[in-house]
Amino acid sequence: MRGWAGRLLRVDLSSGRYWIQDIDPSILVSFVGGRGLAVKLLWDELRPGVDPLSPLNKLVIAAGPLTGYPGPNTGKLVIAAKSPLTGGYGDGNIGSWASVHLRKAGFDAMVIEGASPKPVYLYVEDDKVSLMPADDLWGLDTFETEDRLRRVHGSNVGMLIIGPAGENLVRFATVVAQRGRSGGRPGMGAVMGSKRLKAIVVRGTRLLPQPADPSLSKIGVEADLAAKRKEGYPFWMRQGTTATVEWAQEASVLPTLNFREGQFDQYDKIGGFMVERGTVTVRSCPNCVMPCGHVVNDAESKQSELDYENIAMLGSNLGIGDLQRVAHLNRVADMMGMDTISLGSVLGWAMEATERGLIKDGLEWGDYRKALEVAYDIAHQRTELGRLLGLGVREASRRVGGGSGDFAMHVKGLEVSAYDCHAAPGMALAFSTSPIGAHHKDAWVISWEVRNDRFGYTREKVLKVIELQDIRGGWFEVMVGCRLPWVEIGLELDYYWRMFKAATGLDYDIGGVANRVYTLIRAFWVREYGGWSREYDTPPLRWFKDPLTKGPLKGAVLNMEGYQRMLTWYYEARGWDERGIPRRSTLRRLGLGYVEGELSKVVDLRD
Numbered sequence: 001m002r003g004w005a006g007r008l009l010r011v012d013l014s015s016g017r018y019w020i021q022d023i024d025p026s027i028l029v030s031f032v033g034g035r036g037l038a039v040k041l042l043w044d045e046l047r048p049g050v051d052p053l054s055p056l057n058k059l060v061i062a063a064g065p066l067t068g069y070p071g072p073n074t075g076k077l078v079i080a081a082k083s084p085l086t087g088g089y090g091d092g093n094i095g096s097w098a099s100v101h102l103r104k105a106g107f108d109a110m111v112i113e114g115a116s117p118k119p120v121y122l123y124v125e126d127d128k129v130s131l132m133p134a135d136d137l138w139g140l141d142t143f144e145t146e147d148r149l150r151r152v153h154g155s156n157v158g159m160l161i162i163g164p165a166g167e168n169l170v171r172f173a174t175v176v177a178q179r180g181r182s183g184g185r186p187g188m189g190a191v192m193g194s195k196r197l198k199a200i201v202v203r204g205t206r207l208l209p210q211p212a213d214p215s216l217s218k219i220g221v222e223a224d225l226a227a228k229r230k231e232g233y234p235f236w237m238r239q240g241t242t243a244t245v246e247w248a249q250e251a252s253v254l255p256t257l258n259f260r261e262g263q264f265d266q267y268d269k270i271g272g273f274m275v276e277r278g279t280v281t282v283r284s285c286p287n288c289v290m291p292c293g294h295v296v297n298d299a300e301s302k303q304s305e306l307d308y309e310n311i312a313m314l315g316s317n318l319g320i321g322d323l324q325r326v327a328h329l330n331r332v333a334d335m336m337g338m339d340t341i342s343l344g345s346v347l348g349w350a351m352e353a354t355e356r357g358l359i360k361d362g363l364e365w366g367d368y369r370k371a372l373e374v375a376y377d378i379a380h381q382r383t384e385l386g387r388l389l390g391l392g393v394r395e396a397s398r399r400v401g402g403g404s405g406d407f408a409m410h411v412k413g414l415e416v417s418a419y420d421c422h423a424a425p426g427m428a429l430a431f432s433t434s435p436i437g438a439h440h441k442d443a444w445v446i447s448w449e450v451r452n453d454r455f456g457y458t459r460e461k462v463l464k465v466i467e468l469q470d471i472r473g474g475w476f477e478v479m480v481g482c483r484l485p486w487v488e489i490g491l492e493l494d495y496y497w498r499m500f501k502a503a504t505g506l507d508y509d510i511g512g513v514a515n516r517v518y519t520l521i522r523a524f525w526v527r528e529y530g531g532w533s534r535e536y537d538t539p540p541l542r543w544f545k546d547p548l549t550k551g552p553l554k555g556a557v558l559n560m561e562g563y564q565r566m567l568t569w570y571y572e573a574r575g576w577d578e579r580g581i582p583r584r585s586t587l588r589r590l591g592l593g594y595v596e597g598e599l600s601k602v603v604d605l606r607d
């Protein structure tokens with residue numbers, strides 16, 4: 001086959017063995033790569049009900065058939081496992097040289113299983129694989145770990161690293177690369193930590209897999225040039241994703257005080273223009289034509305790489321209107337290896353629980369110093385509050401009780417990313433049907449919704465969510481390229497279809513692949529949850545119960561009846577029944593008939 005390496009590396013940390021396997025070409029054709037390959041492997045290989053932090057969980061690191069080739073933003077990979085935060089399927093998409101090196105080493109993916117008795121890191125150089133002692137790295141932050149590994153292995157390697165949060169099994173610990181790329185929101189760092197795997201270092205010295213059509217490079221260069229000519233390119237280069245702060249304020253969707261409000265009176269102190277003024281350098285993933293990692297000096301005059309989500313969740317959501325302070329919290333999250341969205345959410349929830357008298361000696365709104373202290377406490381799991389918040393907002397609210405679940409901002413256990421949905425039913429549906437919990441990555445429908453139909457509960461909106469999910473979550477996550485050139489500056493999707501065809505020689509029905517991947521992920525959740533309920537696909541109660549109290553949309557709340565109607569339309573369009581469970585006929589149509597047996601053990605499948 002062309003475009004794929006056709007091989008995966010499997011490492012068993014319990015025995016220290018590794019072996020190389022050919023990947024069945026029919027699996028690559030049906031699931032493509034990245035998230036598609038990951039969920040196929042996890043469905044086939046994980047024992048149902050496995051403890052995500054046990055040696056029986058597996059970590060899949062998967063590139064895709066565009067990874068590494070010249071062309072816009074092809075330096076990413078997917079990292080996936082059963083999530084310790086949600087108990088369902090979890091993944092993240094991270095920019096790292098490890099993606100390009102993995103493919104140059106001759107692999108499309110790695111599967112890491114078992115658990116090492118002692119801290120180790122994995123070193124892969126083409127077909128040579130070593131497990132190296134990591135006792136002296138254990139306990140170090142991600143920056144220091146990267147520096148030390150570079151001193152040993154040089155700069156021509158790619159790395160994926162965990163920090164103290166991953167080691168200490170914080171449920172929203174992530175994997176960090178290149179001092180500021182962070183991936184795997186649903187606790188992929190904790191899965192690495194449970195395996196006592198501190199880092200993965202990859203060096204590939206071979207050529208990338210041969211593409212079907214040598215004109216692939218030409219199309220890639222053409223796409224790069226087209227991106228640079230786009231009208232929005234210069235402004236993007238000035239502010240990247242951080243310009244979203246001003247947009248979100250204007251649209252009343254900027255999460256403020258634990259998603260109580262959609263506007264923050266100090267938004268201009270943490271917005272894109274402040275970032276632009278303070279930017280000292282810009283970093284990027286490999287092969288990026290439009291770098292978005294804006295680096296500013298933080299409250300300790302150290303460099304911190306910012307994106308919109310970090311600023312909103314650690315700034316307005318906590319009532320902190322100071323960019324340097326927000327940047328410092330962000331830097332600490334990167335060093336500790338924790339997701340900033342979940343960190344901002346658990347801190348916001350704790351501030352509100354403190355205000356309501358549900359937590360003693362907690363934190364006040366806007367209290368930066370205490371927020372910083374608690375962030376370290378979470379990463380090191382060293383106080384009762386740190387241990388509670390390290391479980392994520394769903395579990396923390398279950399333990400604290402007192403109605404605190406009503407303002408715990410999550411779906412399926414994954415904290416909501418930075419878009420308030422009091423007046424955005426389409427985005428609420430996108431969060432609630434995202435295949436990993438409330439992440440915006442699969443369908444950022446909110447900009448379309450704000451422009452076109454702010455308040456409607458319409459079928460058109462449901463179909464828009466599915467269209468975006470299929471392109472973003474179904475397609476960019478399987479071919480594994482960064483979607484931002486298309487989303488942010490309007491690079492035509494046609495370039496990607498052409499590059500994909502030139503790489504693999506195959507013409508794809510995108511909707512078919514996306515539906516197969518979404519349906520298999522849903523089957524995974526149903527198997528792990530032992531059934532399904534519409535409640536799991538419903539957004540946080542706050543958006544239905546507590547109206548916005550300020551701003552132009554004062555009084556806005558979601559309507560439950562309208563929302564449930566949209567959810568039913570969503571299930572119908574995906575071929576799932578009214579409970580949200582894939583129908584037998586859908587499974588067969590998508591070539592997923594083999595999951596029927598396992599699913600029938602936990603639910604009665606309908607035709």
Ligand code: PTT
Pocket residue numbers: 076091092093094095096174180181182183184185186241285305306307308309310330333334337338339340341441476477480481482483484
């Ligand atoms: C992503 C999530 C995001 S999405 C942001 S900001 W964003 C937060 N960034 C964090 C960070 O930084 N440090 C930290 N400790 N935690 C963080 N948590 C949050 O993580 C990221 C970019 C961004 S920046 C976005 S939108 C796009 N996401 C893509 C995606 O999901 N798929 C895809 N094919 N292309 C994408 N391109 C863009 O990538 P997760 P990254 Mg990330 C400091 O991984 O788990 O999906 O979480 O990986 O390399 O940092 O790229 O306004």
Ligand code: SF4
Pocket residue numbers: 073074095283284285288289290291292293482483484485
């Ligand atoms: Fe990475 Fe940003 Fe470039 Fe995408 S646009 S490849 S996230 S640096």
